Amino acid sequence: MSNTRAEVAYQRSVAAFRNPTLDLLHARHAPFVVAVLSIVFTADRPAVAVSDAHAEIGEALEELRAAGYDEDDRRLPAGTAREICRHWVRVGWLAPQIEDDVEVYRLSAHAVGALDIAGRAGGGRARVSRSRVRTLLEAVERLARDAETDPEQRIAMLLAERDALDAEITRLRNDEAEPIDDEQLFEEAENVLHLARELPADFSRVAESIKAMQRDVVADLRRDVRPTGEILREYLQRGRHVMQATPEGRAFEGALRLIGDPEHIDRLTDQLHTLLTQPFSRLMAPAQRADLDAIGRQVEQGVQEVLTAQRRASQVITAQVRTHDPVRDRQVDELLRGVMSGLQVWMQDSKAGDRVEPLHTFPVADIGHLRQSLSDLHPPGAPAPLPAAEDVEFVDADTRAWGGPRYAELEAYVATLGDRFDLAEAFEGAADDTRRPVDLLGLLEIAHRNGMTETGDISIAEARRPDGTSRRFAFGTVTASTVKELPHD
Missing domain, CATH: 1.10.225 (NK-Lysin)
Known part of the structure; x- marks a missing residue:
């Protein structure tokens, strides 16, 4: 029996609300989570040391409690900042990592998306501006041109685009072009900010897809019982081409050709600084000016985050392949299964107050004496004396x-x-x-x-x-x- 349209829509909605992004926005303490994450993690500070994050979140929690925001149990979470951060890691809002031998927190792609949604909802409704419509029309026109398979049609489109550019150049040379007013430039700047809001979540999503692929590869490798040579060839190949292993990674490689060059990022930064000196920038709120100025840094940090995830995944996969030992892995699995079986047997007869004494050290085999120097060929002790000849019994003559x-x-x-x-x-x-x-x-x-x-x-x-x-x-x-x-x- 096929599902009705309502059932299909409802099932799709249920699946969407299982996403950690919407789960964050509908969580019990969502306002606190969004507020704290937005002040601890900024465009200039995408990674925060664990100890610093605990201290800053604890300070914010104390300030809000002192201001009386804890009167309603649903407003502020209970527990210490460390316990709160552990919960956020468990539900997928924070991602702990090791950077330069320091454990840090980073926002997950779901948390970045949730902060973006909350920021847009709290910043007023989006306007249907000329700039946004033009961006849509240009994107559709570019898609239609790239999808066209007839060479003559593509040539005609390019010629029309060139004629429009030539006409614009002629008007500028003849001083016939009308100056663009500040209101329109402000609308275009808002459209740029709207497009840039998606970038941090996109970069984080690519990095997380690479990390998930790395975990899948390592898990598959541990379950693999094929010959070692065959395993080495396949998994080393996957380690070298880790970026092509996910759809997000392949899409990022295409974007990297546009923004990966440091000269492109420097030119983008210079253009943004120039825009902030134009008269229309006075119409922008301070937060908008800061967001526009941070676009270049966000792009650079996002590229670095993805490339770091790619490099770390390649190193982990390569190291796992080189140390892969199916026999040892099976022995470890058998040992763990034996431990679990013993625990299940113990649980059947144990009581609530029973304790298991931990094994602090492994037992040491009594092997007597070990040779301490390979250069000393003498035995560690004198051999036992030989018996007298008359005491020796021979089997036969x-x-x-x-x-x-x-x-x-x-x-x-x-x-x-x-x-x-x-x-x-x-x-x-x-x-x-x-x-x-x-x-x-x-x-x-x-x-x-x-x-x-x-x-x-x-x-x-x-x-x-x-x-x-x-x-x-x-x-x-x-x-x-x-x-x-x-x-x-």
């Missing part, structure tokens, strides 16, 4: 045959060789089970312990492995004592 030197058998054999012996000859005369390569080293160790002498001759000894293979060794001739020699005085 084959394992023992491939083990180290048989010191006990070698020492008993050396004791039978007399006072001194030749190492090579002694090894050749040993039993077969003590003539392995390791036994030659063991015999050399015993000779060194008891005192040995090396000569320039070469001795050759043949060793036999447990598997029956042999290997010959050549070394300097060594003679040794059978008992340990005492050192000489």
